[in-house]
Amino acid sequence: MRVHRKRPDARLSPKEQETQNARLLHAAAVKEDVEAVKGALEDGAEIDAVSDKMGGRTALMAACLSGHAGAVRALLANGADWRIGEKDGYTCLHGAGFQGRASVAEVALSFGVPPNDAHDDGYMPLHRACWGGTKGHADTARALVRGGAHVGVAANGKTPLHLACQARDINLPLVRALVESGADVNEPASDGKPPLLMLIMGGPGSDARMGAVRLLAQAGADLARADSGTGQTVGDV
Structure with a gap:
């Protein structure tokens, strides 16, 4: 969707013009109108301005959370600061991870x-x-692992696996x-449970769950590995 580019209006005060430019930039980012993003920047929009109408987000965060890679590229290419998160402090890669972008x-x-x-x-x-x-x-x-994310790093006692x-x-494709990215299939979480035991104890035996069990077993998961807290093994479940 195209965003109509507005030329500077002499009737507006500098502050009003700044606000208008920022709104146009955010609207263009959300609608992935890359040309309008570039136009708003050429017209003087502050690239890292935070919009009070979009949950305290910069245009970069708005584009990330809208899933618009083209707008993200245009903003980063023009110097957008990825370190400025939304109101809860989540930056662009966190948004992409959470939403699966x-x-x-x-x-x-x-x-x-x-x-x-x-x-x-604590989470990455x-x-x-x-x-x-x-x-x-x-x-x-x-994509994150290819880009250097550490597949074995724990946060709050648990690795990504x-x-x-x-x-x-x-989510079998995720497991x-x-x-396939090298996650340790035997490392226990801080509560003592290894990944295979988590799968067995975690819920009904859906096709995806059983597929994940087979996948971990084929990757070398130790069927005898016990919960270090309770001593329980897969055979006890």
């Missing part, structure tokens, strides 16, 4: 946005991708992406 993640990584940037809650973008249930989350996890294996609805 692989193309956005790839663009951000290509501009040097660090894949292992941790939020105050890859951990957030592991909360999702779609193929897009699996693709985003692969632990997070994927403890989900109620197992496969992590295993």
